[in-house]
Amino acid sequence: MDRVAGAGQGRVVRVNGPLVEIEGAEGLSMLELMALGPSRIAAETVAIAGTRATLQAYEYTGGLKAGDIASASGGELSGFMGPGMLGQVFDGLMRPLSSAPMWLGTGHSEAAAGTPALARYWTFVPTAAVGTQVTSGDVLGSVPESGAVIHRVLVPAGVAGELSWLAPEGALRGSDSVAVVAGRRVALTEPTPIRRPRPFRKRLTDAVPLHTGQRVLDLLFPLARGSAATVPGGFGTGKTMMLQQIAKWSDADVIVYIGCGERGNEMADVLDGFSQLEDSRTGRKLLERTVIIANTSNMPMMAREASIFSGIAVAEYYRDMGYDVVVIADSTSRWAEALREFANRNGDLPAEEGYPANLASALAAFYERAGRVTTLGGTTASITIIGAVSPPGGDMSEPVTTDSQRFVRALWMLDRDLAYSRHYPAVSWTGSFARDAVELGAWQAANGQPGWATRRARALALLTESDRLAELAEIIGLPSLPGPEQVLLLGGRLLRDGVLMQNALSPHDGYSSAEKGAALLDLVFDVVDACQRLVERGVAASTIESADFGPVLRAREECGPSDDAAVRARGAEVLAALEALQ
């Protein structure tokens, strides 16, 4: 950025935690990145009044004094994007943590230019032809980044013209040039502003499901690729566990996992677990398709605010290569709290519960960066966003929970009562919704699962009916219910314990194929139908109740993750045993 020497420098006049005011810097622009004091603490410009500017510091400001120098960088908050991000852990400001020291002090990796990925050599394979006209999003060549993902090197947004030079096939460092387009050098790894959405050609509206491998979601509350879901749940409801399961098993190409204000041990666990687990679709380690943004709860609060955008920027980078990306943000409440914290220190008038008035629009802008699109390069790709919400006190009427629900296509409400009775994933069937269920049912019907919508409807009806009957039984006692209703109660229990519950730690049950899920549902429905026939034949409901339904309940654990045939075979045995009841 052109600027008179020294004009972008100011002096610190006020320090209040992450809020820093400087005086004397001219020509600053909003969102411009500044470095504060001798340890060059990163800060972003959030307000300008004459020569005075308000900054939001991204690091601990201990020791910062009035009179310390604040110097402008000339650029916005950016991350280096290029090959080598997969399998890596970054902090909220997109600085690699793998090369940072054990204790994160201030300015720990100010020299982001020293990221290992920049110094590392990659094998570049050119595919474009020199001398042709290229535009944004066109593929220049590729780098085999990890076994699972081919890294496509694209013409950057806003660049078009003649391709005058292209690197030959061979080894390139991350910082090396790969091409010259219309006189602009294109490097393998380029700094990319994280707050600006990357352009695409158009949004697609047809619904294609994202298979998560979690039965309660895939069978009852499905999510379309390119849409957004929110997962509110009080502490102890298994939110993080469920999100980790989705990160492990959904059929996406790239996962961006944002640990926003969450536990350090969890990040270690994700890192450790994903480096051991294999992706069944590619046979490679799950970590090789995962980018982790880690801003643990003890890391500076304001970097938490940026971490969400860092994650989305990485997702858009891989989307533009033509991949289906899932972004998991755990937790958006911590992000909203960072917004609130800064707004309060800045003296903004609070709206609800101290949150700033723009909370709803900030959440909407975040979730709207999800989408299934035609990229500039003409391929179909998507970003699906799953955001966790941590409602204080489990209060589902608090602002972040209520506002998030307005902007998503699926709500997976986690229920404390379910969690306390160890029913995981604790997705409530009464409080959740899936707004694309009808369209996704049509997709299933057209893609080999004609019974999907019928099964879903019957399962939801059975759950509702058995909940109602359970309340009734509490008042009048179970034996007073008519036989067919007692069977429905039993059916509800089998459906909950045998299908919806899923043991994340079990090698058989952690992931469930669509076919296995369908087979388990059919098994429960068949058992319910058989029991109803028994009742009609005059068998006492208490006799049916005391039959051994263990094989039904254990089918999910004992049959392989994609072994629907074994579930169906087991169904035949169970039904035969039931028929024998007198």
Next chain:
Amino acid sequence: MRGTNGVGPEPPGVTDGVLPLPALLGARISHSDIRELRGPLLVVGGAHGVGWDEFATIDLPGGAHRHGLVLEIDQDLATLQVLEGTDGMSLGGIGIRFDGRPLHVRVGEQWLGRVCNGRGEPLDGGPPIMGAAALPISGWPLNPVFREPPANPVLTGISVIDALMTLVQGQKLPIFSVPGMPHLTLATQIAAQAVSGGESFRVVFAAMGLTHADIAYVRDRLEQRSAGGELALLLNAADDPVIERILTPRIALTVAEHLAYTEGHDVLVVMSDMTSYAEAVREVSAARQEIPARRGYPGYLYSDLATLYERCGRVRGRKGSVTIVPVLTMPAGDITHPVPDLTGYITEGQIVLAPDVAARGIYPPVDVLSSLSRLMRSGAGKGRTREDHLEVAAQVMSALARARQAAELAELVGEAALSDTDRSYLSYRTSVEAGLFAQDPDEARSLDDTLGRAWAALAVLPDQELAMLPAAFLKRYLPQRSDRT
């Protein structure tokens, strides 16, 4: 002790190595231009060159000292929170000397066996603690890449915890209690009995706002550990300065981190009572007229608590671990109160004590269904505790959930109207509470004993109700029918 006279060698990896110039020169300029006194806050003018979060010593007329932390810098004005409060202070006659850096504390094995106040000054008549290194008490965030996922079980000898909510090295597992419950008994029992891999723990106990009676109890219960040089006590009593409580847990954790990652010990930090700590944070926030979030607590309480709780863990390639057991009392037993609520979001589970369990005469009075150890799955089971541990725990929990439903049903319709299965769950509950959960405050049970008791309780249920237990375990561990009542 306040690290003003020189700097010791810092452990490797600590980036904050260099002392700012004023401290090196010993330039203790005394500022006396006091502009304002409000609650625990003091505003001083002419404070050029003072940094945010700096530590300061306040000299009162007559030679007394107080201490403060810089909360805000605005031009030449510095706002300090005075740890001992501003009572009796006036605008004149006060001198303030700034340290030139945030509060540092001397760390080292010298802490073991010592008793100090909430600021780390000796109460036991011994000399000030002069460890080899001085470290900032706020610590630095541990790079998540360096974290070793917790995996080693900690056996407390307390059945209900070991069996159902196994504590793991490097975990933070709070005790949620209500006034009048024996949470200190439980916390000290954990501190006294906990072993991991056959080794006992070094214990750092931070008391915040505890009554003198409670403090005497803690000292008495842990006397053996203290005499053995395995315990450091930091005591801020209920009548000690309130704002000082903000420092107490930070000093404790700084000492613990050094003992763990530099000296290689497994350290257990018990912090009680976190509600008193949070109230001190709220008091400062209110004095600063910050916009409150819930119940007057500041919006940053989550982050503030996280900077304490997140200091637990293990580090790749190093011996030692920091395990944290915070204790807090829930005002009016309300688990949705901001302190337990935000704590629960940060910690890896919770042990909830309930008056109705205590009323049935059970010690420890743990509300099992509300309690949870998130890391249990990585610390228990085959190769860690015993092969059947996780399955047995899951079955005990699930049966308890069912038993609670049956009990609620029985209250409505009468026990006679229950099915045989439901009635068996009622007797299961009696059996598991008496056989497994109830225990003496000084009784340490082996894991085999504990799991044996769990199996004995499960044996009360009909076989088809034990659907979560694999057939092989049923065969190996379930007491034979002839033994069953």
